[in-house]
Amino acid sequence: MIINKETLKKMNFSDFQVLNSQIDKEKKTIDFSLSGAAINHDNNRLDLGEGHLVLHDYDSIFITSYNAEDKTEKELSEVDYEELQEICEIDVLSDEVIIKGYAKLTFNWIEFRIQGGVVQGDFLDHK
Numbered sequence: 001m002i003i004n005k006e007t008l009k010k011m012n013f014s015d016f017q018v019l020n021s022q023i024d025k026e027k028k029t030i031d032f033s034l035s036g037a038a039i040n041h042d043n044n045r046l047d048l049g050e051g052h053l054v055l056h057d058y059d060s061i062f063i064t065s066y067n068a069e070d071k072t073e074k075e076l077s078e079v080d081y082e083e084l085q086e087i088c089e090i091d092v093l094s095d096e097v098i099i100k101g102y103a104k105l106t107f108n109w110i111e112f113r114i115q116g117g118v119v120q121g122d123f124l125d126h127k
Helices: none
Strands: 018-024 029-034 037-041 044-048 051-056 060-067 072-076 084-092 096-103 109-115 118-123
Antiparallel strands (some): 018 029, 029 051, 051 118, 060 072, 060 109
16 A cells, blocks of 8 residues: 555554664755654554654754653654654655654653655555
């Protein structure tokens, strides 16, 4: 199954793990490899298999780590960021996609604000 920005609005990733993520700063690409995804179709949930959520040709990316324990926030770079354990929320705006979730190692809340670009995904059909 191939997805785009409109389909992304109907998708849910919170029951699935982020297997890994890669940011290619020069190619302006961020790739989340996921254990699965779900899509809401005609008021029914359809679980999909493993796949990739990719945002490419973006204009800019801002990554922020929020530490609830000491109430601090820290801007992270495209080369030194915390990988997500899972994607808990996605906000799809006209020219921005915001991906939010908990970090694998620190459990900090992480936000990836990706401005511009193209959203693509490819997931295996039904589990």
